[in-house]
Amino acid sequence: MNADPSSRYESPKPSSPALMLRLALADLWHEWILTACLMLAICAVIAPLLLLFGLKYGTIETLRHRLIQDPKNREVRPLSSVSHPKEWFETMQSDPRVAFVTPMTRQIAASVAMWVKDSGPEGKQDLDLIPTGEGDPLVLENGAPVPSSEECVLTEFAAEAIGAVVGDTLIMEASRMRGSRRETGTTELKVTGVVSRRASAIKAVFVPLALLEDVESFKDGLGIPALNWPGDKPLAYPLYDGVVVSTATPLPTLLQSRLRANTGFTRIASPAATALANALGYTIPETQSNLLLSTELRPLADSSITAVETQIRGYGAALLPWVRDLQCTIQLQGSEDSKPVRIVSLPGDGKRIGILPEPPWSEAVDEPESSISALIHPDHTQDAGTAQLTLSQTDQPLSIPIRLIPTAGVPADTIMVPSRTAGILRLATTRPLAYDTSNGHFLLSRRGYAGFRLYARALEDVDELRRSFENKGIPVHTEAQRIQTVIEMDRYLTLIFWLIATVGIGGSMASLVASLYASVERKKRELSVLRLLGLSGPKLFRFPLIQGAVIAGGAYLLAWGFFATMAAVINHLFRNHLQSGESFCTLPLSTALLAGAIILGLACLAATAALVRLARIDPAEALRDE
Amino acid sequence: MPDSKQTVPADNEVIDLTGVSKRREKGDQIFELRIPRFRIQRGEFIAIVGESGCGKSTLLDMLGLLLTPTTCDRFRYAVRHPQPAVDIDRMGARDLAAIRRRDMGYVLQSGGLLPFLKVRDNIRLPRRINGLAPDCPSVNRICDRLGITGQLPKLPAFLSGGQRQRVAIARALAHEPPLVLADEPTAAVDKLTAREIRDTFKELTSQMGVTVIVVTHDLDLMLPVSDRAFTFALEKPTGSHTLSTCIEQAIR
Structure with a gap:
């Protein structure tokens, strides 16, 4: 090679x-x-x-x-009515698995009569109100816009029943019985949409939650000024944990035992002077003979005190309402610091028997608390001034302005307010209140909601939500089976x-x-x-x-x-x-x-x-x- | 043609096969082709003559690098002048394909034209495969000389047998290879046409200085234009064993 x-x-x-x-x-x-x-x-x-x-x-x-498209299949419906506070709904809405949630009022309070304005009340039909809100899939995914105030969306059955079409104006009539008298409140609603048949098989009207709340309040006897519906104001009332019956001479034993009958108070005691002073926060002259009526259970309203008053009429007794440990913080005007203080009920009635410190107010029932005065230790503030009182024992913190009166004899870290005010603050620890600064009224706020309408974001979330509700003890119904x-x-x-x-x-x-x-x-x-x-x-x-x-x-x-x-x-x-x-x-x-x-x-x-x-x-x- | 300028290696051999054999078995039949010595000079026109079954196609396929010999002492090509000779038996399939592509032209018995390409594209194909410009004056001259210029736009199916063979010759020469192998190029045409084709083929290849190896069974047709001829001696040592030996035949 x-x-x-x-x-x-x-x-x-x-x-x-x-x-x-x-x-x-x-x-x-x-x-x-x-x-x-x-x-x-x-x-x-x-x-x-x-x-x-x-x-x-x-x-x-x-x-x-x-299945996915029909929002009904994504609904999680509560089977029992448990009251949920407003915050609960905020928490739920922020849950990533939840697409939409709205509170619901009591079912019984959601029934109204409706008719088309132009055809007159002859076509009146009883319809159910369903609360809705921004992003409600049942409304949006069934071909209707979410109604705003003074608007409504009808189900197809409701529209057929009253003969309404989109664009019509309807009259809605809420009614209540007061004694034997039937009272009604009406308002006008514009039909902005009709949801398709699959959304609901009942004659129902989708309205903003606020209107449902108004109807419910009206049915509870309250007035709705915004709609010109007559009725009461939901004024707050005081609650007390006890009352001191103070007399110049001891009450007869027989009478003492009667004080527990039908008054609501369950305990009766005649504590020693120092113990009593510790409990009350102020001192009663030693010449007085004192009985402390109290309750271990729920605090009692004015009626219980009135009942006691009836029993001891003629004995010249002073009734000194008492609230158990009530804490709040106060923030002096112009100051950043807020300090915790004890609220003491200082009854105006005590003036008569010479309690110390002497209350500068006299108690008059039903007088609005246009300006709440509070006695305070002079070390806290030299001049009379205003402060913000914040009650934190409540679900929704309640904040009210108070006028401080530096007074000798008030213990440190304590403020003393009229008994009625103390009682109302005691009420605030059991249910939400609102303070109307314009007239000094304490008003009852909505306690919570009896139910909810909730839709999961995806089909797969439904079962998870069901489990998490059931773990919290809220039985719910879902379309999980389907x-x-x-x-x-x-x-x-x-x-x-x-x-x-x-x-x-x-x-x-x-x-x-x-x-x-x-x-x-x-x-x-x-x-x-x-x-x-x-x-x-x-x-x-x-x-x-x-x-x-x-x-x-x-x-x-x-x-x-x-x-x-x-x-x-x-x-x-x-x-x-x-x-x-x-x-x-x-x-x-x-x-x-x-x-x-x-x-x-x-x-x-x-x-x-x-x-x-x-x-x-x-x-x-x-x-x-x- | 560049090859006609003679700066030639010493012996000027383009092909050297020494002691090459190819053994094929079909059932119990054994056929063995032996090529003791097969050396071709540059520019020669060689005829390989034999009856069918003597192994002439096998020899041609080995020369065309389509078959590898069973045994070989020397299998050397020096077709691409002035590059050094190469030992075929040591080369890989890629390089063999490269030699086939560039250095060889093939004329098949029935033309071997691609039926789906027009005559023009059939002729251009080897140039295209080699990355050459598809058109070149020499190709036009070859077509003119073969008398197929008028057939260029047709498909092979529309040509006569003689025209097809002429096209096959044109295709074999289109990329100007130094070596052309022809397998019974005139077997399918009448005697007169065969003679015409032979003469044109001879004329073109000698003008271009191409070495030609023609396999034919028609000794009378090819001998007059051949420089040398090879033939086969058949033996049957046993009933099932056929032994064919390639030998040079004296022709003049």
């Missing part, structure tokens, strides 16, 4: 990369009838598979979509589908591979000629690969066309069972692309397999056997 064995032959010049593509396409075009036949043959096996996939995907998606059914059906259908699809896919793939294999086999001679001309390895491989890809791609496009046509036909046939935007037979783009990729991949695999076999054939045979 005289040649250098390491010498490589001069590396080949690259031929145009598009050459093989042109050759492959020219061949396909030359034999276009055969090409078309191959495409049709492969299309014939892909198209039914696509259709099968499309039907499976479409039906399940439609069912799923219906949701579970669809999820299970999806699973079974998927299983059946895959059983069918496995056979179908297997068959199609075999057919696809066979067709392409045969087409490469037929190209034996052309491939051998190309090999003779010096094309080898990857370049030669490209020829059948391109052809396989083109045939498979064409077949896939044909199949897709067939699928699209059939899907349109199927969806048209079942259009009566479908809502807009739904289809029984559809494929997502990702699946379509995946299917295309699989088919192309298989085509290339088949072509490669055929070519590998071909590469082993004696080229002489391919060139000469004709």
